[in-house]
Amino acid sequence: MSAITNHMPTAELQALDAAHHMHPFTTNDELADKGARVITRAKGVYLTDSEGNQILDGMAGLWCVNIGYGRKEMAEVAARQMMELPYYNTFFMTTHVPAIALAQEITKLAPEGLNHVFFAGSGSEANDTNIRMVRTYWAEKGQPGKSHIISRKNAYHGSSVGSGSLGGMSYMHAQGGMPIPGIHHINQPDWWAEGGDMTPEAFGLARAQELEAKILELGEDKVAAFIAEPVQGAGGVIVPPESYWPEIQRICDAYDILLIADEVICGFGRTGNWFGSQTMGIRPHIMTIAKGLSSGYQPIGGSIVCDEVAEVIGATEFNHGYTYSGHPVAAAVALENLRILQEEDIIERVRTVGAPALKAGLEKLAEHPLVGGLSIKGMMASLPLTPHKESRAKFAADAGTVGYMCRERCFANNLVMRHVGDRMIISPPLIIEPEDIDVFMTRARTALDETYAQLKEQDMLKPAC
Numbered sequence: 397m398s399a400i401t402n403h404m405p406t407a408e409l410q411a412l413d414a415a416h417h418m419h420p421f422t423t424n425d426e427l428a429d430k431g432a433r434v435i436t437r438a439k440g441v442y443l444t445d446s447e448g449n450q451i452l453d454g455m456a457g458l459w460c461v462n463i464g465y466g467r468k469e470m471a472e473v474a475a476r477q478m479m480e481l482p483y484y485n486t487f488f489m490t491t492h493v494p495a496i497a498l499a500q501e502i503t504k505l506a507p508e509g510l511n512h513v514f515f516a517g518s519g520s521e522a523n524d525t526n527i528r529m530v531r532t533y534w535a536e537k538g539q540p541g542k543s544h545i546i547s548r549k550n551a552y553h554g555s556s557v558g559s560g561s562l563g564g565m566s567y568m569h570a571q572g573g574m575p576i577p578g579i580h581h582i583n584q585p586d587w588w589a590e591g592g593d594m595t596p597e598a599f600g601l602a603r604a605q606e607l608e609a610k611i612l613e614l615g616e617d618k619v620a621a622f623i624a625e626p627v628q629g630a631g632g633v634i635v636p637p638e639s640y641w642p643e644i645q646r647i648c649d650a651y652d653i654l655l656i657a658d659e660v661i662c663g664f665g666r667t668g669n670w671f672g673s674q675t676m677g678i679r680p681h682i683m684t685i686a687k688g689l690s691s692g693y694q695p696i697g698g699s700i701v702c703d704e705v706a707e708v709i710g711a712t713e714f715n716h717g718y719t720y721s722g723h724p725v726a727a728a729v730a731l732e733n734l735r736i737l738q739e740e741d742i743i744e745r746v747r748t749v750g751a752p753a754l755k756a757g758l759e760k761l762a763e764h765p766l767v768g769g770l771s772i773k774g775m776m777a778s779l780p781l782t783p784h785k786e787s788r789a790k791f792a793a794d795a796g797t798v799g800y801m802c803r804e805r806c807f808a809n810n811l812v813m814r815h816v817g818d819r820m821i822i823s824p825p826l827i828i829e830p831e832d833i834d835v836f837m838t839r840a841r842t843a844l845d846e847t848y849a850q851l852k853e854q855d856m857l858k859p860a861c
């Protein structure tokens with residue numbers, strides 16, 4: 397029995413962590429030298445660390461704790477379900493009440509026509525399901541050659557070999573033999589960084605038309621699906637220009653391409669509607685879900701599938717699934733999360749209170765000399781940092797250097813605001829109150845001031861040439 401507790405000195409916990417725990421997306425040797433921050437508990441929108449700091453969580457964990465921390469009902473439901481049925485599988489002609497109830501509830505909330513759920517343990521697993529499902533769909537329809545999937549550079553769809561291949565992160569592809577064959581990446585609709593002198597509208601249209609060009613290059617009869625996040629999250633909260641999604645929808649319709657909306661971040665209220673697809677006005681055939689489905693209280697994900705695809709897949713044995721597909725405890729907890737989101741009108745409050753307050757605060761913050769703009773949709777936002785506002789210039793320093801400095805200043809001021817390259821990312825729990833948004837703004841401004849002073853001192857306020 398382990399004797400490790402919250403009461404141990406931080407340094408001891410850090411040493412044990414460094415000795416035995418390999419962290420994701422981390423240079424573990426560097427972390428071992430520095431010592432990981434030990435989070436001990438959390439309530440509402442605040443984390444407590446082992447030194448007793450109260451840290452405002454501007455990232456909702458990892459874009460997931462939509463209802464906030466410390467909801468007792470969630471723990472009670474988990475305990476009850478563990479006593480009644482802690483585990484059973486959904487293979488071999490069996491099912492159980494939590495999986496049935498959750499699938500029904502999700503499809504009630506999903507857009508019309510999306511009436512079926514295939515469960516997974518995470519967003520990565522669900523996207524792996526999607527690769528196999530769309531390829532199987534076309535094969536069953538007599539078109540096995542329609543197997544290529546088009547995605548986008550700088551997209552994030554997970555970290556397994558399949559989902560990491562769908563993603564467009566080149567630094568991930570550089571390790572472990574990715575991408576797998578048959579996945580293609582077109583450019584992202586990031587006007588701020590890549591739009592140059594074009595208007596956002598013209599740029600959005602041009603980037604969407606890259607999909608059409610890629611379909612024509614590969615052959616219409618070779619392309620199974622296009623996958624995209626309604627609003628890119630891990631890539632830096634890239635809100636596409638308004639011209640982008642209508643054109644993508646037109647192209648998917650015209651060439652009979654399945655549209656997969658990866659709703660892992662956008663789903664369950666983040667953009668002010670149940671799903672980002674509703675906010676962006678798109679009609680996907682499949683939606684990937686995870687994160688906000690359980691507000692991170694349990695690991696669970698899945699694919700919400702339209703009638704047409706479910707019907708074709710349903711006619712054959714789909715040789716795919718996970719031990720924990722529809723795990724009863726995770727499903728019961730997710731169901732409780734959906735009850736809380738609905739009964740407390742949390743998504744309505746995002747639209748009427750949270751998102752407007754966040755936007756107003758961030759618009760003021762965007763006037764800071766270091767901030768080059770604001771990208772926001774509902775409760776997800778980013779502030780690109782720049783040495784020169786007018787030209788949206790990049791820094792002379794390597795990408796991410798300044799973002800990292802700013803993130804360190806945020807941490808020092810008890811704020812979690814993470815960086816993607818030189819963009820600062822904001823995605824707080826959806827239940828954040830305006831008073832806490834004010835706390836966020838005060839701490840973020842201090843962090844920006846300190847970063848600015850540091851850059852000046854080190855003569856780093858220089859644009860890349």
Ligand code: PXG
Nearest residue numbers: 518519520552553554625630658660661686
């Ligand atoms: N799709 C999207 C859109 C995601 O954001 C996944 C799929 C994969 O989900 P799982 O549950 O397998 O992690 C994600 C996950 C970051 C960060 O640093 C973002 C994610 C995961 C880890 C880190 O922003 N998103």
